[in-house]
Amino acid sequence: MKIEALARLERYTKRIAEIATVLGKYGLADLFGGFKYTWLQDRLKSADGQSLTDGVTQSARVRMALTELGTTFIKLGQMLSTRADLLGPELTDELSQLQANVPPDPSSVARATIEAELGQPIEQLFASFEDTPLAAASVAQVHAARLHTGHSVVVKVRRAGVAEQAATDVEIVQALAELLEQHSPSLRSYQPLAVVRQFRRTLLRELDLTYERQNQEEFGRNFAEDPTVCIPELFSELCSHQVVTMQRMNGLIGTDIEALKQSGVDLGEFAKRGANMYLEMVFRDGFYHADPHPGNLFLLPGNIVGVIDCGMVGRIDEDLRDEVEALLFGVVENDSELVAEQVLRLGSVPADCSRDKLRADLQEFMADYTGHPLNEVHVGAALSSLVEIIRNHHIVLPPSLAMLLKTLIVLEGTSRRFSPDVSLAALMQPYCTRLMLRRFSPGRIAKRARRSFRVWNRLLTALPRDITDMMARFRDGSFTVHLDHRHLDPIVNRLVLGILTAAIFLGSSELWSRQAAPLLYGVSIFGALGYAVSLFFGWRLMRAIRKSGNIQSKD
Known part of the structure; x- marks a missing residue:
């Protein structure tokens, strides 16, 4: 893996130089202090060797x-902002503010992309097309247009060259992640390689606007009967992998708080409708819009909630739903034992995790919220505290659950931005009650029983065959046990080096004391050379021990 990672890095030397320059500029080269590659270390410094942003966190x-660093790294940061269990609240809160600050592509480039994708001139596709984009982000930009039928639409166009640049950057990031796992103990616990692999899958889906169109169509079907929610209508004949054409929202965007206040609309009701829409997505559909930022919401006439930008979504499968329901049941029952058990089942748990300490921390956490009126409970603060406890015990949550928690935290902040009186906890109560009733309904119990039966049936069917096979191997002498001695090679190497050093030292002492020829000023030349070699080997051994921390280290 090490050779492959270095080979990939060498192929993209120019881009790596740009990345290294930016890291040095912002004083972040120390993150790569464990790397032992001189050609890379030389680039991880600012011109004067100092941070250019002293005083900034x-x-x-x-x-x-x-x-x-651009599109790929902005998207990487936005994805990492959902992983408070890995990075902690300070860094994830900062990454949540990531916004692309990039100039739009020239209108000629956008027009050329649309015509190439849809196979017709702009004039035949649209009655009018605005060259100045309404908005420009890291992946795409949006232009206003009007169809020949009179419909007012927006056309989302993927930026030119973004896919090619992203492919290069992802290769580099994956190679760096492999090296980080090997050489940077301070970052190894963040599982950089697993994070990058998940990021690669997510980014490839976001770059293909077909997935966003499919997500939007599914949201449209889910809320087709809800008069309080508007999902923009799509014009499929004007969509492709790089272009999406949809109905234009004629309303007030959620970031324009002053205009919202001056509209005279009941913002409390608007906030409740928006929050209920997201809760329906999560608890009813198991498929939700994962970016409840005010910029993705519109206030439409009639106090209707409009939603845009369906590229980032989350799904809750049946297994995760069952585990989350059990976790909520433990919280409702104030059962810290059950909550701790569910946290351990949901996450990746280190071998040295103290279950008693985890249970005690969770009990203290639940005591802080027990007995309080729902309108006084801040869901965002509660979930942040829970994630911090999980992180302190070095438990890593599955990405789907981490995204769900992050969505709920952001959702509360957005709701309170529109109306400080809105309580997400109070709005969640009927959904949680519905979950509990559904969990213990005859249908769900029967479903779990059928699933358990299938698992036990497979086990009981395979067990006799496996035991017979094992006994047959045992009888004919082909039964083998493989032991994996992890980190044993460095220990053996140090032991051999120590024995060799001692042997050379003793042999040299014998030559010196007997004045074995040839002599120089009465000193045995071979004895002196042996002393020098043994001192060098001894110095190397002590240096290796000091770098590892202690003589018993396995690293």
């Missing part, structure tokens, strides 16, 4: 560096 410097 490291989290803010990470955000600024990712912004400067």
Whole structure:
């Protein structure tokens, strides 16, 4: 893996130089201090060897560096902002502010992309097309247009060259992640390789606008009967992998708080409708819009909630739904034992995790919220505290659950931005009650029983065959046991080096004391050379021990 990672890095030397320059500029080169590749280390420094942003927190410097590095790294930061269980609240809060600060592609480039994708001139596709984009983000930009039928639409166009640049950057990021896992103990616990692999899958889906169109169509079907929600209508004949054409929202965007207040609309009701829409997505459909930012919401006439930008979504499968329901049941029953058990079942748990300490921390956490009126409970703060407890015990949550928790945290912040009186906890109560009733309904119990029966049936069917096979191997002498001695090679190498050093030292002492020829000023030349070699080997051995921390280290 090490050779492959280095080969990939060598292929993209120019881009790596740009990345290294930005890291040095923002004083982030120390993150790669464990690398032992001189050609890379030389680039991880600013011109004067100092940080150019003294007085700025490291989290803010990470955000600024990712912004400067462009689309791929902005998307990486946005994905990492959902992983408070890995990075902690300070860094994830900073990454949540990531916004692309990029100039739009020239209108001629956007027009050429649309015509190439849809196979007709712009004039035949649209009655009018605005060359100045309404908005430009890291992946795509949006232009206003009007169809020949009179419909007012927006056309989302993928930026030119973004896919090619992303492919290069992902290769580099994956190679760096492999090296980080090997050489940077401080970052190894963040599982950089697993994070990058998940990011690769997510980014490829976001770059293909077909997935966004499919997501939007599914949301449209789910809310077709809800008069309080508007999902923009899509015009499929004007969509492709790089172009999406949809109905234009004629309303007020959620980021324009002053205009919302001056509209005279009941913002409390608007906030409740928006929050209920997301809760329906999560608890009813198991398929939700994962970016409840105010910029993705519109206030439409009639106090209707409009939703845009369906590229980032989350899904809750049946297994995760069951585990989350059990977790909520434990919280409702104030059962710290059950909550701790569910946290351990949901996450990746280190071998040295103290279950008693986890249970005690969770009991203290639940005591802080027990007995309080629902309108006084801040879901975002509660979930953030829960994630912090999980992180302190070095438990890594599955990405789907981490995204769900992040969505609920952001959702509460967005709701309170529209109306401080809105309580997400109170709005969630009927959904949680519905979950509990559904969990213990005869249908769900029967379904779980059928699933358990299938599992036990497979086990009981395979067990006799496996035992017979094992006994047959045992009888004919082909039964083998493989032991994996992890980290044994460095220990053996140090032991051999120590024995060799001692042997050379003793042999040299014998030559020196007997004045074995040839002599120089009465000193045995071979004895002196042996002393020098044994001192060098001894120095190397002590240096290796000091770098590992202690003589018993396995690293």
